[in-house]
Amino acid sequence: MFARTVCRTPVLASFRSRPHQIPSIRQYAVAANEDVRAKLMEGLKTAMKAKDASKSTIIRSMLSEVYDADKKKQEKIDTPAIQALVQKAVSRRKDAAKQYESGSRPDLASQELAEASILSAYLPPLLSTSEVDRILQEVISENDIKLENPAQVNMVVGKVFRAFYARVDKTSVDSAYVRRKAEELVKGQ
Numbered sequence: 635m636f637a638r639t640v641c642r643t644p645v646l647a648s649f650r651s652r653p654h655q656i657p658s659i660r661q662y663a664v665a666a667n668e669d670v671r672a673k674l675m676e677g678l679k680t681a682m683k684a685k686d687a688s689k690s691t692i693i694r695s696m697l698s699e700v701y702d703a704d705k706k707k708q709e710k711i712d713t714p715a716i717q718a719l720v721q722k723a724v725s726r727r728k729d730a731a732k733q734y735e736s737g738s739r740p741d742l743a744s745q746e747l748a749e750a751s752i753l754s755a756y757l758p759p760l761l762s763t764s765e766v767d768r769i770l771q772e773v774i775s776e777n778d779i780k781l782e783n784p785a786q787v788n789m790v791v792g793k794v795f796r797a798f799y800a801r802v803d804k805t806s807v808d809s810a811y812v813r814r815k816a817e818e819l820v821k822g823q
Contacts, residue, residue: 670716671700673756692749696723696756717805720757724750761807763815770815773797781820790820 674697681690699719703711711719727750734743761769773779777797781790794816 670713670720670756671710674700674716677756688748689752692752696720696753699723714803714805717757717803720753721805724753724757727753758806761802763811766802766807766812767815769802770794770798770812770819773801774819779820787817787820791816794820 674693678690678693678697681693696719700711700716703715703719727746731743731746731750734740734746773794777793779790779793779797781787791813795812798812798816
């Protein structure tokens, strides 16, 4: 009995002398740059509390993709990378819905579109088409981009893309619309 008390005393004394180590045991605080990750976790909690199995499964699959990317990079990925992962998941589901519709399976297509709408709630809102048009016009005029040779359309559009995406995050715009509008503006000069 006396031996146990003697053995425990140094352990407790060591904790008292190093109180700064106790809080470091649990580091689950959400950093400022992990708002999408936090939103996904909060969405999972609410779906589980509401016993919504389909929504919780979708969010779990998205979180598993995020955790897989964390492991590949060997550190937590930042918010733009998570947004890109969510955007890819949404586009995969929309493509699957198109394939199901072409295969005469509207039930599966509607399920994929519902999953895409659930995941798109975790993305920031897209820029409006008028905002994209304005930024493209500014990029072309500021960088003095002109089409001198009609055979070099792709090269000139590439310059417009580089300048445009230097200003705007890729996840905040519809890239197909940006491509169409950039080609239209370059050819219209």
